[in-house]
Amino acid sequence: MTNERRVLVHPDQESLAGAVAARFITKTLDILDAQEIAHLSLTGGSMASAVLDAVWASPARTSLDWSRVHFWWSDERWLPDGDPERNDRQARDALLDRLEIPAEQVHAMPSADSGLDLDSAAASYAEDLARFGTDGLAHPVFDIAFLGVGPDGHIASLFPHRSGIRVTDRTVIPVRNSPKPPPERLSLTRPVINGSQRIWLVLAGADKASALGLALAGASRDEVPVAGIKGRRRTVFFIDQAAASEVPEELIAREY
Template sequence: MTNERRVLVHPDKGSLAGSVAARFITKLLDILDTQAVAHVVLTGGSMGGTVLAAVGASPAHTSIDWSRVHFWWGDERWLPAGDAERNDEQARVAFLGELDIPDGNTHPFPASDSGLELDAAAEVYAAELASHGVDGLAHPLFDITFLGVGPDGHIASLFPHRSDIQVVDRTVIPVRNSPKPPPERLSLTRPVLNSSQRVWFVLAGADKASALGLALAGASRDEVPVAGIKGRRRTVFFVDADAASEVPESLIARDY
């Protein structure tokens, strides 16, 4: 097995979303052929929702036994439950709300109206992760982790030039004074993300080109957090042509 980074370029956002959705369904089928359940980490942002909507639009999604899939999130905005800006709500609208799966299969972060303070909410989600831990891990063995990338290179709610990317002794952290609104958030930490079997970055748009180019060129994770994330088995950047404009030709894969 290899854990080298690969870049797959698609002509536009529509073909990008459709391709990632098709690969997701195919890979889930493979995973569920060999194990009882799959654990998937979802991301927010426009492409996160677009990919989920493409999964739902694909007739092939009915071939998955979704009751055997657990959904988690890489980060969340500290907003009330049901708020349209929450990542879990966007995922529900895009696709998850259509699935007939046990309530215990979706694992949203606590909401700001849950009665918890931000630090306590981080501890609650850490406990939820630990309750599904395997092989001595304080979290599930994630099979596929989706991540978006901000124009500044941030992933989840781990932003450049902040100490959050350096945290290694916790699975979940509270984030305050975020440079991107809202100011309060919850996020998985770098070691948890890096424990994922497969990390799939999905990014589109010319504003992402610089961050992607820097990450692939070996930038510091403190300056470009995406540079510090790598799956145990495979790391794939699914991008559109605009986002790939600063990727060296030698790093672009011709097939999966």
């Protein structure tokens, strides 16, 4: 399949969340028709929670065999287990705890009260990824990787002008002195994210327009980390109208 990079614009945040949820269910059904297990990577933020809420609200969710899906995270805040600011807690509240998914298929990153330090936590998650490695890789190939994009263009916990976006010899890194609180985090590295079959970036709001426009115009990944993100098959930016003001017209898809 041709590697594509496209932008889909929706009128507002509510329609955006509903459209992504519908596509998520449909695409995961297709994936599970073709293979036994699906590996999906989740992200944090308000739009990510809105999408998962919309998945739960859709009657079509019952058509999926959720017991054949593994969930991972692209990054996590270094906070105690159950903290409402943790990405995994938000995803559990919005969807995962409402579904019948075997606990061992929900691969949360270690928490600050796990008994591990930050470096050991990164190594632990790397070991978990390696257990499901495919194609000679030390990690699973995600069938769909969801990402948000910050106003500064960061993805996962890979921030502008920081070394994280350039790391290629590890799958998981500890992040310290993050420009966005909390200061300590865990993050997948760019090669793991870019190894995904499909990357779906979901972003809304006028404050995201500049970073998105720069990324699509070919900015440096060091300056705008999202510019360095591209999935194996497709990279789709699902955005609302407010975020679309600086998107090149030729990249806006009229249909998916």
